[in-house]
Amino acid sequence: MTTLTEELDQITAKVQQEQQAAGDRINVCVAAGCLSLHSDAVQRALEEEAKKTGARCAVRGVGCMGLCSAGPVVSHESAASNSDEQAARLYGGVQSEHAPQLIASLQGEPVTKLAISRQLPFFTRQTKVVLENSGRINPESIDEYIATGGYRALMHALNEMTPAEVVQEISASGLRGRGGAGYPTGLKWATVARVAGAPKYVICNADEGDPGAFMDRSVLEGDPHRVLEGMILAAYAVGASQGYIYLRAEYPLAVKRLGIAIREAKRMGLLGNDIGGTRMSLNLEIRLGAGAFVCGEETALIASIEGHRGTPHPRPPYPAESGLWGSPTLINNVETYANVPPILQRGSAWYAALGTAKSKGTKVFALSGKVRHTGLIEVPMGMTLREIIFDIGGGVAEGHTFKAVQTGGPSGGCIPESLLDIPVDYDSLTQAGSIMGSGGMIVMDDSSCMVNVARFFMEFCMSESCGKCIPCRAGTAQMYGLLTRITEGTATHRELDLLIRLCEMVGATSLCGLGQTAPNPVLSTLRYFKHEYLAHIEDKHCPAGVCDCAASIAEVAR
Amino acid sequence: MSATPAVKTFVIDGVDASARPEQTILAAAREHNIFIPTLCHLDGLSDVGACRLCLVEVKGARRLLPACTTRVEEGMEVTCNSPRIAAYRQMTLQLLFAERNHVCSVCVANRHCELQALATSLGMTHVEIPYRFPSLTVDASHERFTLDHNRCILCTRCIRVCSEIEGAHTWDLMGRGIQSRVITDLDQPWGESDTCTSCGKCVQVCPTGALFQKNRTGGQGCKDPSFLPYLRTMREEP
Numbered sequence: 001m002t003t004l005t006e007e008l009d010q011i012t013a014k015v016q017q018e019q020q021a022a023g024d025r026i027n028v029c030v031a032a033g034c035l036s037l038h039s040d041a042v043q044r045a046l047e048e049e050a051k052k053t054g055a056r057c058a059v060r061g062v063g064c065m066g067l068c069s070a071g072p073v074v075s076h077e078s079a080a081s082n083s084d085e086q087a088a089r090l091y092g093g094v095q096s097e098h099a100p101q102l103i104a105s106l107q108g109e110p111v112t113k114l115a116i117s118r119q120l121p122f123f124t125r126q127t128k129v130v131l132e133n134s135g136r137i138n139p140e141s142i143d144e145y146i147a148t149g150g151y152r153a154l155m156h157a158l159n160e161m162t163p164a165e166v167v168q169e170i171s172a173s174g175l176r177g178r179g180g181a182g183y184p185t186g187l188k189w190a191t192v193a194r195v196a197g198a199p200k201y202v203i204c205n206a207d208e209g210d211p212g213a214f215m216d217r218s219v220l221e222g223d224p225h226r227v228l229e230g231m232i233l234a235a236y237a238v239g240a241s242q243g244y245i246y247l248r249a250e251y252p253l254a255v256k257r258l259g260i261a262i263r264e265a266k267r268m269g270l271l272g273n274d275i276g277g278t279r280m281s282l283n284l285e286i287r288l289g290a291g292a293f294v295c296g297e298e299t300a301l302i303a304s305i306e307g308h309r310g311t312p313h314p315r316p317p318y319p320a321e322s323g324l325w326g327s328p329t330l331i332n333n334v335e336t337y338a339n340v341p342p343i344l345q346r347g348s349a350w351y352a353a354l355g356t357a358k359s360k361g362t363k364v365f366a367l368s369g370k371v372r373h374t375g376l377i378e379v380p381m382g383m384t385l386r387e388i389i390f391d392i393g394g395g396v397a398e399g400h401t402f403k404a405v406q407t408g409g410p411s412g413g414c415i416p417e418s419l420l421d422i423p424v425d426y427d428s429l430t431q432a433g434s435i436m437g438s439g440g441m442i443v444m445d446d447s448s449c450m451v452n453v454a455r456f457f458m459e460f461c462m463s464e465s466c467g468k469c470i471p472c473r474a475g476t477a478q479m480y481g482l483l484t485r486i487t488e489g490t491a492t493h494r495e496l497d498l499l500i501r502l503c504e505m506v507g508a509t510s511l512c513g514l515g516q517t518a519p520n521p522v523l524s525t526l527r528y529f530k531h532e533y534l535a536h537i538e539d540k541h542c543p544a545g546v547c548d549c550a551a552s553i554a555e556v557a558r
Numbered sequence: 559m560s561a562t563p564a565v566k567t568f569v570i571d572g573v574d575a576s577a578r579p580e581q582t583i584l585a586a587a588r589e590h591n592i593f594i595p596t597l598c599h600l601d602g603l604s605d606v607g608a609c610r611l612c613l614v615e616v617k618g619a620r621r622l623l624p625a626c627t628t629r630v631e632e633g634m635e636v637t638c639n640s641p642r643i644a645a646y647r648q649m650t651l652q653l654l655f656a657e658r659n660h661v662c663s664v665c666v667a668n669r670h671c672e673l674q675a676l677a678t679s680l681g682m683t684h685v686e687i688p689y690r691f692p693s694l695t696v697d698a699s700h701e702r703f704t705l706d707h708n709r710c711i712l713c714t715r716c717i718r719v720c721s722e723i724e725g726a727h728t729w730d731l732m733g734r735g736i737q738s739r740v741i742t743d744l745d746q747p748w749g750e751s752d753t754c755t756s757c758g759k760c761v762q763v764c765p766t767g768a769l770f771q772k773n774r775t776g777g778q779g780c781k782d783p784s785f786l787p788y789l790r791t792m793r794e795e796p
């Protein structure tokens with residue numbers, strides 16, 4: 001009887017053989033970004049063309065390749081180049097009518113008018129760990145994940161390591177939570193492992209909701225098995241037998257692919273009872289979130305899984321002690337779990353060598369806003385904001401100047417030009433008045449009004465507040481009202497003073513992270529762009545020309 | 559045979575104090591005659607830590623902690639009244655007064671209202687936060703009681719007493735954030751509710767004039783939630 005490890009090796013050999021036989025690989029991005037530009041039609045056109053001409057190639061739908069602004073993106077890996085990503089040709093803006101040209105070019109020169117240079121800093125400056133498979137494997141095939149070395153870390157841990165050793169390895173890697181707060185992952189695992197009580201639960205927080213953030217979606221759409229493997233490893237480490245993935249229903253493609261991944265993993269015996277012939281059992285289920293931002297907060301998320309209204313409750317007790325149905329619960333973010341298999345496969349020392357002293361590894365960012373190359377990037381911790389925005393992102397459009405970059409979504413802040421040389425790690429960003437957050441990065445140029453930006457985020461917090469505690473429920477509504485008055489040019493210094501005091505009070509007294517961090521966009525813009533606030537208040541003028549202060553001018557004239 | 563529970567000793571507002579295991583800061587403070595304001599807390603109901611009026615400073619804690627849900631720990635140093643906390647409490651009350659339409663002079667609960675009493679005892683002399691003046695409805699469809707959303711502070715006492723004590727779960731919340739409001743059943747008029755037993759517990763626990771008995775006019779809406787701890791004690795397993 002073959003063991004599961006041997007079976008994985010057989011599958012790997014089979015996939016490699018098939019790929020050799022099929023010839024060149026044409027990868028079409030069918031993640032949400034490119035799919036919205038009808039990349040599925042491009043994929044069909046390429047498949048038909050390949051069939052018609054009898055070209056020796058396999059057309060596959062894959063996950064995000066990163067450069068979303070150039071979508072739909074298609075890559076061509078020649079059979080000869082084996083698995084060297086840099087050697088693959090990359091095309092952007094591909095439409096169905098380009099299919100004949102692309103198929104015809106397989107053996108010859110690349111199609112120049114669609115080609116994207118692999119030498120762009122956008123590609124060369126990145127370090128891919130979490131996204132190493134994204135855009136290179138078919139996310140709906142477990143075999144292709146296995147062929148990249150997938151589930152080997154799990155088999156190794158189950159057969160050769162004790163749960164305590166797995167926790168030790170994660171602690172030694174220095175991995176910190178990728179959901180935003182940066183809590184040491186090893187410490188969290190060790191706490192849940194130590195707490196007595198059964199059953200224990202593992203939860204994956206996939207309720208990504210920050211405006212402009214799509215890291216977790218891309219990981220789940222591009223490489224779902226990596227997240228599953230990380231969760232199974234976590235369950236082994238802490239002794240959990242049941243797990244939930246709390247995924248927002250607004251990500252239907254991720255729901256579908258994750259569902260397929262769970263089914264396939266079960267079929268292979270990698271989920272369910274007696275995983276890989278060991279005594280380890282784990283049952284995983286998807287729970288769909290119904291579009292409430294606050295359900296990304298861990299206690300609210302747990303309440304929602306339990307079937308209650310998704311509202312947070314005071315901590316302590318922390319979920320590690322008393323979480324889902326009062327049991328010890330480990331809850332981590334998608335990207336955190338996605339980091340686990342490579343750490344166990346390549347060792348904590350390898351991982352700890354990436355990044356800075358206090359922030360290890362890489363971080364995935366969703367780069368968006370007023371920047372040339374928008375999309376999904378992964379960089380080592382410690383890279384400066386300037387490198388990310390100007391080298392990888394290509395800077396702002398011509399004729400405009402950079403003004404600020406917003407990190408951390410509605411919980412984060414805006415960082416001005418003068419601080420662009422700070423390294424991107426948890427502590428530096430916090431010092432600058434923002435946070436690492438889950439990885440949203442919105443670039444703003446001189447056409448953005450910072451008061452209006454603060455107002456936008458406050459409106460978001462106001463409508464996403466659950467309403468349970470007074471400071472967040474009534475405070476965000478009041479702050480939004482005051483910010484609106486400033487943008488309308490009807491506010492005085494009295495309103496600004498009240499706004500500042502409300503910011504302080506709401507931050508200090510709110511029940512959960514949503515309210516506690518809701519004032520951050522206001523506080524950080526006040527710190528670096530106070531002159532814009534004053535221009536609205538004193539001169540009834542919006543320096544960026546965004547806000548309409550005409551209302552107050554009409555009033556004065558009257 | 560259970561082991562004798564260890565008594566926790568701690569310091570509250572500079573006074574040496576003791577607490578039973580699992581006792582909250584709020585319960586221990588009240589036993590030592592130290593006042594901590596509350597609105598969502600009510601003896602006999604579960605605690606939700608929502609009104610944030612009972613926030614206290616605990617030495618070594620990164621954030622302010624709600625006294626109603628935080629358990630006393632050995633050696634804890636608690637400050638219940640500092641200028642910073644006092645300022646926050648005033649602002650919390652102001653936010654409530656500005657959130658909906660609280661007009662004491664014409665309110666049925668005038669002089670029997672916990673919100674009004676707290677505003678007086680905490681010295682809230684004026685409201686500097688802009689009034690929102692939302693347009694809200696009154697539900698007088700029930701035979702004996704009336705619900706006035708204008709006076710509701712969303713403390714959720716009615717929801718908890720109905721679910722935890724009466725077992726009817728007629729009340730719940732709908733909407734979120736500033737749009738939240740209490741509803742009966744699936745947002746039907748109270749008078750058409752299939753689950754309401756007309757027991758009136760919700761009216762008695764309501765801290766303001768949001769829930770009141772019919773045929774009461776300005777200032778006549780007395781509340782008496784003191785039955786709750788007795789009910790709890792009676793129902794406890796021996």
